Amino acid sequence: MRMLLSALALCQLSLGYAQTMDEEFAKTVKEWTTKPEFLSPLVDHLPKVPGVPSPKDVLGYYAGAPKKLTYYSDLVRYYRALAAKSPRVKVIDIGKTDEGRECVVVFVGSEDSIRNLETYRQYLGQLADPRKLSEAEASAIIGKAKPIYHVMGGLHSAETGPPEMLMELVYRLATEDSPLIRTIRDNVIVSVTPAAEPDGRDRYVDWYYKYKINETGENDSMGAPPYWGKYIYHDNNRDINYSQMSSQRLLTWYLNWHPPIMHELHESEPFMYTFSGQDPQNPTLDPILYGELPWFSNFEMEQMTKYGMPGVWTHAFVDMWSPGYLGFMSSNHNGMLRMYEIFGNGGANTMHRKINGPDGGGRGGAGGGRGGGMTSRQWYRPLPPYAEVDWSMRNNTNYSETGVLSALQLTAAFPQIILENFYKKSRNSIEAGKTEALHGYVIPMGPDQTRVAFVVNTLRMQGIEVGRAKSDVKLADGTFPAGSFIVKRDQPYGRLAKILLEKQNFPDPALTTYDDTGWTMGLMTHTKVVEIMDKAVLDVAVDPVDKFEVHGTVASGPAAGGYAVIENGSNNLVTLRYRLKDVAARAVEQPFKSGDQDIPAGSLIFPANSYDKLKAAVEPLGLKAVALSAAPTVPMHDVDLPRLAIFSTWGSTQEVGWVRYAFDKFEVPYDLIYKERIKQGNLRGSYDVILIPNQGRGSKGLVYDIESKGKPLEYKKSDQFKTLGDYGQSDDITGGMGLEGVVELQKFVENGGLMITLGTASSFPADFGITRKVEASRTSAAFYAPGPIVQAEITRPVHPIFYGYTEKTIPVRWANGPLLTVPAADRESQVLMRFPGGDQGVLSGLMRGANEIRTRPAILDVPVGQGRVLLFATNPIYRWQNFGEFNMIFNAVMHFNDLKTK
Ligand SMILES: [Zn+2]
Numbered sequence: 001m002r003m004l005l006s007a008l009a010l011c012q013l014s015l016g017y018a019q020t021m022d023e024e025f026a027k028t029v030k031e032w033t034t035k036p037e038f039l040s041p042l043v044d045h046l047p048k049v050p051g052v053p054s055p056k057d058v059l060g061y062y063a064g065a066p067k068k069l070t071y072y073s074d075l076v077r078y079y080r081a082l083a084a085k086s087p088r089v090k091v092i093d094i095g096k097t098d099e100g101r102e103c104v105v106v107f108v109g110s111e112d113s114i115r116n117l118e119t120y121r122q123y124l125g126q127l128a129d130p131r132k133l134s135e136a137e138a139s140a141i142i143g144k145a146k147p148i149y150h151v152m153g154g155l156h157s158a159e160t161g162p163p164e165m166l167m168e169l170v171y172r173l174a175t176e177d178s179p180l181i182r183t184i185r186d187n188v189i190v191s192v193t194p195a196a197e198p199d200g201r202d203r204y205v206d207w208y209y210k211y212k213i214n215e216t217g218e219n220d221s222m223g224a225p226p227y228w229g230k231y232i233y234h235d236n237n238r239d240i241n242y243s244q245m246s247s248q249r250l251l252t253w254y255l256n257w258h259p260p261i262m263h264e265l266h267e268s269e270p271f272m273y274t275f276s277g278q279d280p281q282n283p284t285l286d287p288i289l290y291g292e293l294p295w296f297s298n299f300e301m302e303q304m305t306k307y308g309m310p311g312v313w314t315h316a317f318v319d320m321w322s323p324g325y326l327g328f329m330s331s332n333h334n335g336m337l338r339m340y341e342i343f344g345n346g347g348a349n350t351m352h353r354k355i356n357g358p359d360g361g362g363r364g365g366a367g368g369g370r371g372g373g374m375t376s377r378q379w380y381r382p383l384p385p386y387a388e389v390d391w392s393m394r395n396n397t398n399y400s401e402t403g404v405l406s407a408l409q410l411t412a413a414f415p416q417i418i419l420e421n422f423y424k425k426s427r428n429s430i431e432a433g434k435t436e437a438l439h440g441y442v443i444p445m446g447p448d449q450t451r452v453a454f455v456v457n458t459l460r461m462q463g464i465e466v467g468r469a470k471s472d473v474k475l476a477d478g479t480f481p482a483g484s485f486i487v488k489r490d491q492p493y494g495r496l497a498k499i500l501l502e503k504q505n506f507p508d509p510a511l512t513t514y515d516d517t518g519w520t521m522g523l524m525t526h527t528k529v530v531e532i533m534d535k536a537v538l539d540v541a542v543d544p545v546d547k548f549e550v551h552g553t554v555a556s557g558p559a560a561g562g563y564a565v566i567e568n569g570s571n572n573l574v575t576l577r578y579r580l581k582d583v584a585a586r587a588v589e590q591p592f593k594s595g596d597q598d599i600p601a602g603s604l605i606f607p608a609n610s611y612d613k614l615k616a617a618v619e620p621l622g623l624k625a626v627a628l629s630a631a632p633t634v635p636m637h638d639v640d641l642p643r644l645a646i647f648s649t650w651g652s653t654q655e656v657g658w659v660r661y662a663f664d665k666f667e668v669p670y671d672l673i674y675k676e677r678i679k680q681g682n683l684r685g686s687y688d689v690i691l692i693p694n695q696g697r698g699s700k701g702l703v704y705d706i707e708s709k710g711k712p713l714e715y716k717k718s719d720q721f722k723t724l725g726d727y728g729q730s731d732d733i734t735g736g737m738g739l740e741g742v743v744e745l746q747k748f749v750e751n752g753g754l755m756i757t758l759g760t761a762s763s764f765p766a767d768f769g770i771t772r773k774v775e776a777s778r779t780s781a782a783f784y785a786p787g788p789i790v791q792a793e794i795t796r797p798v799h800p801i802f803y804g805y806t807e808k809t810i811p812v813r814w815a816n817g818p819l820l821t822v823p824a825a826d827r828e829s830q831v832l833m834r835f836p837g838g839d840q841g842v843l844s845g846l847m848r849g850a851n852e853i854r855t856r857p858a859i860l861d862v863p864v865g866q867g868r869v870l871l872f873a874t875n876p877i878y879r880w881q882n883f884g885e886f887n888m889i890f891n892a893v894m895h896f897n898d899l900k901t902k
Contacts, residue, residue: 032394064397148259154195159267200228231657240324262330267344271311311385433489467542516787518845526884550622561628567602602803642688650733694759705736750865759875776818788845815875
């Protein structure tokens with residue numbers, strides 16, 4: 001008899017359990033796995049349980065099947081079908097995406113865990129805020145609580161494997177009776193985001209079925225569709241202020257459930273990289289975290305290496321500096337962000353792949369990369385990936401599932417350690433606020449309440465407690481009026497408040513980093529945020545703020561001269577103008593006084609009979625309108641609104657997406673145009689302003705865009721592919737506007753149009769001769785500046801784009817735009833802003849080689865024919881972050897035909 005037992009059955013017996021297995025699964029998965037060592041004993045089998053549907057029972061195929069990608073609604077359909085039949089699975093709804101898809105979280109655990117989910121949720125909530133707990137009470141809770149381990153796939157839509165794998169993982173956790181899975185099920189509650197970018201998942205799956213399903217290798221790859229989500233691509237993992245709907249949904253869920261671990265599953269590196277939080281590390285986070293991260297990644301590397309799986313490594317890729325990655329919400333709130341990069345083919349096709357890239361250290365990762373490439377053995381890569389491999393979707397599934405199961409194994413072995421660490425980090429955050437100087441922040445109410453509201457509400461969204469001082473505050477650091485906002489550091493998320501508000505001191509200019517080095521919120525938003533070293537701030541009496549709602553005012557009284565809406569730097573002024581677009585308005589070009597009231601340049605003058613409309617618009621926007629006893633005598637111009645277009649390439653829509661998002665939020669209407677419209681010509685007949693956001697890699701990329709592969713690549717709606725063609729349609733997205741497009745843009749400007757270029761796009765008018773005398777060059781190879789915040793000096797303060805800016809020197813985000821040069825004779829008239837440069841000009845983050853930007857123009861206003869080009873070497877609308885710069889663009893829109901200032 002024993003001779004007849006299959007190896008699989010023996011294996012099960014040796015693990016001490018017997019369960020009916022899906023024999024076809026074992027056979028099929030073995031076939032799909034391209035080498036025996038790419039499979040592990042954790043995932044080479046799958047139980048068959050009568051009445052409990054596996055992914056194949058619902059979808060018709062196993063996870064990791066060749067040429068199968070699952071649409072988002074089918075992912076959710078599977079989880080709901082499973083939950084309907086298993087008392088170990090539960091699906092909850094957490095709201096909708098931008099395009100109206102439902103966001104869900106799937107829980108899987110023992111029947112006890114799922115039945116008492118609410119109780120376990122409350123335990124974690126208590127540990128997350130230990131202020132009300134004694135040590136003994138905390139220990140008691142840790143003794144009976146269970147960690148929630150949250151796993152997310154599909155944040156990046158081209159990374160297609162994990163959403164497939166997660167279905168199998170949840171099924172396995174719900175059904176398998178092996179000792180390992182039982183222990184996980186009993187000791188850990190696993191929660192899953194099936195696809196963190198649901199809209200992008202469907203668009204990518206459509207694109208895959210339309211174009212990529214017949215791909216055979218890296219060289220015939222058709223890339224990705226022009227859009228994933230509604231606005232952005234990879235930056236859904238850089239959305240530090242949680243602007244996008246799906247990020248907000250997840251954050252809200254997180255703050256309700258407090259999973260101590262959040263684990264993002266990405267795809268890129270061969271064969272699997274597991275994040276260990278290498279340097280540069282954010283020093284404000286709890287040091288315990290830096291012990292936990294390599295603890296997990298080393299365990300996974302060791303386990304998978306033991307199973308014979310090559311290419312599992314750690315350390316030398318992503319660092320721990322920027323807190324803006326999506327799952328970082330966990331580390332930011334005293335939990336632990338975990339992350340994998342799994343090898344993937346951008347779809348479900350098996351491909352021959354060559355692994356000849358540089359060591360992971362070369363792609364933003366820092367120390368550890370010693371050359372030798374990805375396939376070299378290193379201390380952090382004991383069994384390197386192969387130099388060439390046939391790689392299948394099922395390989396990807398095997399790696400990610402084995403990795404996650406190993407992580408869950410560790411968690412299940414030490415659930416109380418995980419909980420204790422979570423508790424301890426929360427406790428430490430509170431204590432650090434009491435014992436370490438920098439005890440808090442004060443955000444005084446400035447003339448513009450809307451930017452204060454942005455800061456306060458962004459902190460509040462992340463669970464940070466903010467109060468309003470009940471009376472005047474006298475501290476060693478200064479005196480602040482009653483009503484000032486107070487952020488005390490002795491709170492569970494006090495560390496996060498510090499991370500977001502402090503100046504980023506990059507620890508070592510020799511280190512590189514994966515994303516931005518600076519994000520200081522006060523500098524980005526041009527909002528006064530005062531660091532408080534005086535411990536007395538902790539005792540200031542405050543009223544807690546839930547959300548700070550702005551309230552504007554319109555002064556009543558005689559208004560023979562109309563009303564002036566004060567230009568105080570609020571981005572909402574442009575919204576007001578558009579909400580009242582049918583009311584004639586004028587802008588004052590110079591400041592004046594009306595009674596005691598200073599009326600700054602750029603303030604909008606509305607007629608006396610517009611009181612009702614003005615009141616309805618001004619109050620919710622948080623603006624201030626005053627009545628004028630007499631009409632202003634300073635020069636004014638009409639504030640008429642332009643016919644506005646935003647130009648996007650097809651190949652690089654993301655940075656355009658951030659600009660679209662800002663324009664949508666501030667209610668500035670525009671046409672989104674592509675090369676198709678540019679090439680039609682007569683742009684001046686349709687538009688007054690064409691805005692070309694930062695996109696692609698310089699001017700050639702902007703003009704020639706996606707290289708043609710010889711046949712048209714259409715992006716259009718059809719009955720079969722409903723999500724393609726969203727946000728613009730094209731018969732062929734390749735080829736770019738070409739030189740004929742350049743000619744049309746030149747004609748547009750010469751015929752009186754205003755062209756605005758941002759960031760890298762500002763090399764375009766220089767390189768292609770639209771602004772003939774402007775030169776654009778690049779910084780040297782030694783220069784390195786990943787998103788620091790630097791000083792910029794306004795050299796022409798009377799220019800309308802600076803209405804509302806009161807300081808001569810302001811903080812701007814460095815955008816890696818071109819180094820611009822204009823002839824000396826034009827400097828005075830055309831340079832509106834410049835970079836003082838030098839190390840002292842770096843306000844937050846890292847700029848290596850800061851002398852290279854010394855006195856370089858930051859913004860140019862160049863007349864061309866009857867029109868003009870505004871070139872920004874900065875990127876004034878960046879990732880919903882640099883609110884303080886947005887108004888330069890909104891001002892350019894409102895005053896588009898009045899920019900000429902002698
Ligand atoms: Zn990714």
